Amino acid sequence: MSQAARQIQQEASALHEKEGKYLTFTLAQEDYGLEILKVREIIGMMEITAVPQTPEYVKGVINLRGRVIPVIDLRLKFGLEAAEYGERTCIIVVEVQSEVGPVQMGVVVDSVSEVLNINGDDIEPAPSFGTRLKNQFILGIAKAKGTIKILLDIDRVLTSEEITGIDSLGG
Amino acid sequence: MTDQAPKSQELREGLEGLALKVVMLEEGDLPGLGAFLTHLEKIQAILPADHGPEVALLFQQLEDVGNKLILQEIAPVARAQELLSQGVSLLLTWARESTFPGESEPWKVYHRGAQELGLMKAAAAPAQAEPEAEPEPAAAMESQIWEDPELVANFIAEAREHLEGIESGLVRVEQAPTDLQAINAVFRPFHTVKGVAGFLNLPQIQELSHEVESLLDEARSGRLQITAPVIDLILAGVDRLKDMLDDLQEALSDHRSLQRFDLQDIKEMVKKLQQQGVPAEAPKLAEILEPQEEIAAPDMDQALKELQAQEKTPPPAEIQVEAKKAPPPNAAPPPVEQVKESKRAPVAPPAPAAPAAPAAAAEGKAASDAQLPATVKVDISKVDNLVNLMGELVIAQSQVRQNPNLLTISDPKLERDLAQVSRITSELQMISMSMRMVPIGQTLRKMVRLVRDLSRKSKKTVELHLEGEDTEIDRNMVEAIYDPLVHLVRNAVDHGLETPKERQAQGKPPEGHVWLRAYHKGGNVVIDIEEDGRGLDRDRILAKAQERGLVQPGEQLNPTQIDHLIFEPGFSTAETITDISGRGVGMDVVRLTIERLQGKIEINSRPQQGTRFTLRMPLTMAIIDGLVVKVGKERYILPAVAVRETLRPAASDYFTVQGQGEIIKVRSQLIPLLRLHRLFRTGNGDIPPTEALVMVVEHEGKQRGLLVDDILGKQEVVIKSLGESFQKIKGLAGGTILGDGRVGLILDLGGIFALAQG
Numbered sequence: 001m002s003q004a005a006r007q008i009q010q011e012a013s014a015l016h017e018k019e020g021k022y023l024t025f026t027l028a029q030e031d032y033g034l035e036i037l038k039v040r041e042i043i044g045m046m047e048i049t050a051v052p053q054t055p056e057y058v059k060g061v062i063n064l065r066g067r068v069i070p071v072i073d074l075r076l077k078f079g080l081e082a083a084e085y086g087e088r089t090c091i092i093v094v095e096v097q098s099e100v101g102p103v104q105m106g107v108v109v110d111s112v113s114e115v116l117n118i119n120g121d122d123i124e125p126a127p128s129f130g131t132r133l134k135n136q137f138i139l140g141i142a143k144a145k146g147t148i149k150i151l152l153d154i155d156r157v158l159t160s161e162e163i164t165g166i167d168s169l170g171g
Numbered sequence: 172m173t174d175q176a177p178k179s180q181e182l183r184e185g186l187e188g189l190a191l192k193v194v195m196l197e198e199g200d201l202p203g204l205g206a207f208l209t210h211l212e213k214i215q216a217i218l219p220a221d222h223g224p225e226v227a228l229l230f231q232q233l234e235d236v237g238n239k240l241i242l243q244e245i246a247p248v249a250r251a252q253e254l255l256s257q258g259v260s261l262l263l264t265w266a267r268e269s270t271f272p273g274e275s276e277p278w279k280v281y282h283r284g285a286q287e288l289g290l291m292k293a294a295a296a297p298a299q300a301e302p303e304a305e306p307e308p309a310a311a312m313e314s315q316i317w318e319d320p321e322l323v324a325n326f327i328a329e330a331r332e333h334l335e336g337i338e339s340g341l342v343r344v345e346q347a348p349t350d351l352q353a354i355n356a357v358f359r360p361f362h363t364v365k366g367v368a369g370f371l372n373l374p375q376i377q378e379l380s381h382e383v384e385s386l387l388d389e390a391r392s393g394r395l396q397i398t399a400p401v402i403d404l405i406l407a408g409v410d411r412l413k414d415m416l417d418d419l420q421e422a423l424s425d426h427r428s429l430q431r432f433d434l435q436d437i438k439e440m441v442k443k444l445q446q447q448g449v450p451a452e453a454p455k456l457a458e459i460l461e462p463q464e465e466i467a468a469p470d471m472d473q474a475l476k477e478l479q480a481q482e483k484t485p486p487p488a489e490i491q492v493e494a495k496k497a498p499p500p501n502a503a504p505p506p507v508e509q510v511k512e513s514k515r516a517p518v519a520p521p522a523p524a525a526p527a528a529p530a531a532a533a534e535g536k537a538a539s540d541a542q543l544p545a546t547v548k549v550d551i552s553k554v555d556n557l558v559n560l561m562g563e564l565v566i567a568q569s570q571v572r573q574n575p576n577l578l579t580i581s582d583p584k585l586e587r588d589l590a591q592v593s594r595i596t597s598e599l600q601m602i603s604m605s606m607r608m609v610p611i612g613q614t615l616r617k618m619v620r621l622v623r624d625l626s627r628k629s630k631k632t633v634e635l636h637l638e639g640e641d642t643e644i645d646r647n648m649v650e651a652i653y654d655p656l657v658h659l660v661r662n663a664v665d666h667g668l669e670t671p672k673e674r675q676a677q678g679k680p681p682e683g684h685v686w687l688r689a690y691h692k693g694g695n696v697v698i699d700i701e702e703d704g705r706g707l708d709r710d711r712i713l714a715k716a717q718e719r720g721l722v723q724p725g726e727q728l729n730p731t732q733i734d735h736l737i738f739e740p741g742f743s744t745a746e747t748i749t750d751i752s753g754r755g756v757g758m759d760v761v762r763l764t765i766e767r768l769q770g771k772i773e774i775n776s777r778p779q780q781g782t783r784f785t786l787r788m789p790l791t792m793a794i795i796d797g798l799v800v801k802v803g804k805e806r807y808i809l810p811a812v813a814v815r816e817t818l819r820p821a822a823s824d825y826f827t828v829q830g831q832g833e834i835i836k837v838r839s840q841l842i843p844l845l846r847l848h849r850l851f852r853t854g855n856g857d858i859p860p861t862e863a864l865v866m867v868v869e870h871e872g873k874q875r876g877l878l879v880d881d882i883l884g885k886q887e888v889v890i891k892s893l894g895e896s897f898q899k900i901k902g903l904a905g906g907t908i909l910g911d912g913r914v915g916l917i918l919d920l921g922g923i924f925a926l927a928q929g
Contacts (some may be wrong), residue, residue: 004792013364047913049462049805049806049906049914049915049916050805051897051900051903051916052851052853052900052902052903053851053900053902054849054900056896061897061906061914061916062913062914063908063914064914065563066559066566066891066908067891068891068892068893068894068906068908068914069894070893070894070896070897071226098895098896098897099895103894103895103896105896111690113217151628162211162611167436
């Protein structure tokens with residue numbers, strides 16, 4: 001119910017609400033955007049401690065100035081081909097809303113591009129790709145600089161069910 | 172009116188000065204008393220002509236008490252001084268409101284005090300003290316509360332402490348109804364609560380504590396014998412006060428007004444009991460001693476000793492207060508503030524015994540923590556923050572030390588400086604940790620009331636012995652262990668102990684004993700809950716466990732394993748309550764709680780001799796002693812408390828069962844082997860055990876060998892939560908930051924055992 005309601009509301013209340021500044025980054029030659037208000041910081045790649053019994057895209061946990069935060073590989077999360085981490089690989093630390101309040105998490109991306117101001121007029125709702133591809137993580141698609149940016153609903157990407165990956169939890 | 176104004180102003184200032192002098196009085200402080208009397212005379216000179224007879228009487232009595240104090244003709248001194256401050260407070264009210272508070276509660280309190288001290292025989296007792304005066308309409312009271320919520324919050328916390336103290340104190344009184352020290356120990360906190368409630372204008376709390384206090388007062392002056400109904404009534408009063416405090420707290424946080432409580436029942440009971448106990452004429456102070464002697468007659472020596480002790484050292488706590496009067500500013504901050512406020516605030520309520528409140532509060536403080544030096548109250552979140560930051564400082568420092576660039580420098584000065592830094596950090600860490608530590612006594616003493624109630628309900632005679640009340644424990648832990656403790660104590664009394672008849676039939680003394688012991692051992696806090704009851708009935712536990720399918724029919728279990736069955740979740744069902752000596756009700760919850768605290772619970776039971784539960788917990792929830800082990804390319808931390816030994820098995824000690832199960836032989840014992848590599852899918856899952864290390868760990872009485880690649884060291888680790896996302900992962904208790912800045916995962920043995928099972 002709330003899912004459907006949200007869907008309708010999202011489309012109806014114009015995409016103007018999503019207007020604003022986005023941090024853009026690349027993943028396998030695709031451009032993505034994250035609401036800048038969700039971003040806490042961008043850090044270089046660091047050693048990640050693997051956590052057992054988690055889906056492959058959960059890389060593990062890192063020490064962010066004394067706090068232990070989970071790190072997700074977005075490539076793997078979106079079913080893209082895994083890539084070696086290189087010089088430009090970054091962890092974007094975002095603050096997402098979970099059931100228990102705001103939680104910080106890191107997402108691994110290929111590289112960070114820039115902060116873009118995206119106009120409401122340039123945002124289109126996420127098209128449906130049928131069953132092949134779920135579009136539930138997508139806020140909308142923005143046209144900017146002759147290319148498109150996929151705007152992510154990061155709160156949904158990083159719910160705790162997504163991270164513990166309940167069905168993939170073995171044992 | 173107008174031309175009177177400057178005069179009344181002068182009068183008020185004079186009286187305020189007088190109040191200050193009273194507060195500053197010390198026992199045997201002759202110059203102070205002299206100054207008080209001079210001041211009193213000065214004020215009398217500027218009294219308006221139309222002052223009523225009560226005011227005149229007050230002045231006369233104050234002078235009288237002052238003179239008697241100087242001549243040492245009056246006792247007890249503390250009581251007399253209290254009376255002075257009550258009297259002055261009454262005068263202040265009168266000066267402010269220009270009518271004498273003749274029907275108010277403070278006046279009655281004062282009046283009663285004066286009677287006790289034998290001042291009233293000349294004066295006609297004021298007749299108007301008859302109807303129960305309702306102090307202050309509710310509206311006035313609320314505005315007062317919200318003016319200083321912090322003060323009220325402090326009061327709530329303090330009052331709760333006092334009530335707990337009262338509960339445990341009452342049990343002592345019950346055992347020795349004539350022990351004046353014990354009665355005083357209960358009386359004083361009531362008095363404090365009353366005083367402060369009066370100051371904060373909480374009329375109902377004040378009224379109720381006053382009722383109970385007056386009952387106790389009768390008892391301590393020997394006019395009322397302490398019997399079970401008296402104790403019950405006092406406990407009922409305590410419960411009601413607790414309700415009121417809860418209400419007050421809610422009102423404070425929700426900004427609503429206070430509930431009205433019906434105190435009629437308690438008041439009537441008090442009256443009834445008082446009438447039973449009161450002789451026809453209220454005896455004078457000198458006569459009060461006689462009835463006491465009568466009561467104690469069977470034990471003359473004892474009584475004499477007590478009387479001597481009482482005369483020479485009137486309530487010891489009070490002496491300590493005397494010695495500490497004019498306390499250092501932070502010895503008892505709230506009282507000092509109270510004095511100031513009651514002086515300044517012109518709209519101050521007719522503060523019943525306002526100046527008495529600080530003295531009373533100080534008295535209560537001294538009584539509850541006589542040896543404690545000056546303290547500062549700090550918000551717990553600040554301390555938690557400090558502890559967290561300290562943990563990080565320790566980590567940051569070890570990161571610096573392990574920096575490879577630094578290792579190439581050989582500079583003795585740098586070495587020395589670094590050593591100095593690390594010494595200071597570790598000391599800082601110790602101190603910051605200790606700031607969170609509180610004595611466990613308060614928690615243990617809460618059990619006193621519980622045991623009393625339980626023993627009455629179950630008609631068993633139980634003696635509770637508390638040991639190691641000073642043992643310190645992390646403040647956060649105190650709250651966490653409370654429920655398990657209640658559960659274990661309840662089980663001990665309800666199910667562990669037999670009825671007096673059963674006990675006698677077995678040749679045991681009819682009264683059962685329960686011991687609560689707290690002590691430090693090997694970096695852990697240990698709490699024993701022991702009783703000398705019937706012990707666990709292993710046959711029935713085993714039968715029950717088989718019935719529930721927890722144990723396979725052919726399975727061989729040793730006694731410890733059988734005992735631990737009661738912690739199995741499936742074991743505890745409602746119908747077992749009265750069955751197997753009732754143990755096992757919610758015991759799985761107890762175990763879970765303790766294990767969540769990185770602790771362990773052990774059972775030691777001997778048939779017909781009793782059962783002992785031992786809770787072993789780390790000193791704090793924030794830091795555990797851990798062994799860092801290497802598995803594949805990951806490092807994990809094992810709680811050191813669980814590790815029995817470490818060994819590299821010889822090929823001859825390693826066996827497989829049906830090609831799957833693996834067992835190693837440690838001396839004569841066969842221990843199943845768990846491969847962390849496989850459980851956590853890291854490194855070489857097929858490493859031969861002879862090339863790896865086996866950590867023998869114990870959990871819930873079960874032993875397992877954990878196969879690891881290497882042990883990297885033993886260190887104290889600061890436990891960090893992995894966050895909500897990883898709550899459901901089995902086998903992990905949390906994370907920590909290791910020396911190189913990376914996160915290490917702390918293993919949860921219960922989870923690992925379960926993981927290996929299925």
